[in-house]
Amino acid sequence: MDPSGKVALITGAAGGLGRAFSRALLNAGAKIVASDADEAAGKKALEELEKQFGKGKVVFVKADVTNSSSLEEAFKAAKSTFNRLDIVINNAGIMRDSVWEKEIDVNVKGVVHGILLAYKYMGKQNGGAGGLVVNVSSVAGLDPVPQMAIYCGTKHAVCAMTRSYGDELHVNETGVRVVALCPGPTDTPLGRDAVQHCLHDYARQSMIDVTSSYGGLCTPDFIAEGLMTVIQEGKSGSVWVANNKIIKEIVYQRLVQ
Numbered sequence: 001m002d003p004s005g006k007v008a009l010i011t012g013a014a015g016g017l018g019r020a021f022s023r024a025l026l027n028a029g030a031k032i033v034a035s036d037a038d039e040a041a042g043k044k045a046l047e048e049l050e051k052q053f054g055k056g057k058v059v060f061v062k063a064d065v066t067n068s069s070s071l072e073e074a075f076k077a078a079k080s081t082f083n084r085l086d087i088v089i090n091n092a093g094i095m096r097d098s099v100w101e102k103e104i105d106v107n108v109k110g111v112v113h114g115i116l117l118a119y120k121y122m123g124k125q126n127g128g129a130g131g132l133v134v135n136v137s138s139v140a141g142l143d144p145v146p147q148m149a150i151y152c153g154t155k156h157a158v159c160a161m162t163r164s165y166g167d168e169l170h171v172n173e174t175g176v177r178v179v180a181l182c183p184g185p186t187d188t189p190l191g192r193d194a195v196q197h198c199l200h201d202y203a204r205q206s207m208i209d210v211t212s213s214y215g216g217l218c219t220p221d222f223i224a225e226g227l228m229t230v231i232q233e234g235k236s237g238s239v240w241v242a243n244n245k246i247i248k249e250i251v252y253q254r255l256v257q
């Protein structure tokens with residue numbers, strides 16, 4: 001999809017990747033609904049974006065992805081402000097196995113809420129024009145990460161839901177395509193503070209090595225390039241990795257074709 005002239009909703013938009021995604025989409029000519037649970041950080045992000053791109057292209061909506069009605073406020077704002085919605089980026093996430101129940105709520109339930117609301121607001125079966133959902137997973141959704149096992153499980157769930165909801169069974173009915181982006185370790189608060197949030201003390205030391213095993217920290221702007229590639233080229237159900245200067249689609253082997 002060409003994002004120019006489109007409206008995109010981004011969750012977790014006040015964070016490191018969310019801000020880079022917002023800038024990339026605005027640069028490409030889209031308008032955006034930036035949403036985040038952190039209102040103060042969200043307003044600051046809005047201020048920065050308005051300074052760079054001018055007023056009228058971005059709105060900020062406080063929304064907690066763990067609560068469907070809270071998240072729905074951001075979807076309503078897309079319709080009321082811009083009168084359309086084309087792209088939903090389910091980006092909000094935390095990497096904190098130390099509070100794993102919350103982590104599952106944000107990373108898994110939050111993405112489910114985002115997909116189901118995308119169907120409600122963009123789905124052909126509900127009078128919408130269809131659209132695109134990009135779920136932000138991680139390289140931890142592709143490989144085992146023993147030091148952050150529960151986070152790893154949540155990100156595998158995001159890839160699995162993408163591959164399943166991206167299937168033509170859903171796309172033919174809804175007109176909503178679903179793709180996933182798996183960033184490598186990236187220079188954001190989440191990426192930098194990971195060690196503090198291990199569940200098991202004995203895992204902390206080797207957590208430090210995880211980042212270097214993937215080639216060091218990526219910049220948020222590089223991951224945003226990955227996002228734009230996925231938006232422009234991603235087939236529904238496809239899962240893409242952006243890490244260490246490489247952006248590519250993952251080839252899965254299925255037991256059943």
Ligand SMILES: NC(=O)c1ccc[n+]([C@@H]2O[C@H](COP(=O)([O-])OP(=O)(O)OC[C@H]3O[C@@H](n4cnc5c(N)ncnc54)[C@H](O)[C@@H]3O)[C@@H](O)[C@H]2O)c1
Binds near residue numbers: 015018110137138139
């Ligand atoms: N930074 C990395 O190394 C890395 C690597 C791979 C994948 N990811 C994924 O990228 C996404 C963005 O991560 P980031 O690095 O920008 O993190 P970040 O901590 O910089 O930003 C995350 C944002 O999500 C918001 N958020 C947290 N809980 C929320 C909730 N319940 N509802 C709405 N917003 C909420 C936070 O307020 C914050 O602004 C996450 O899904 C993360 O798992 C990050």
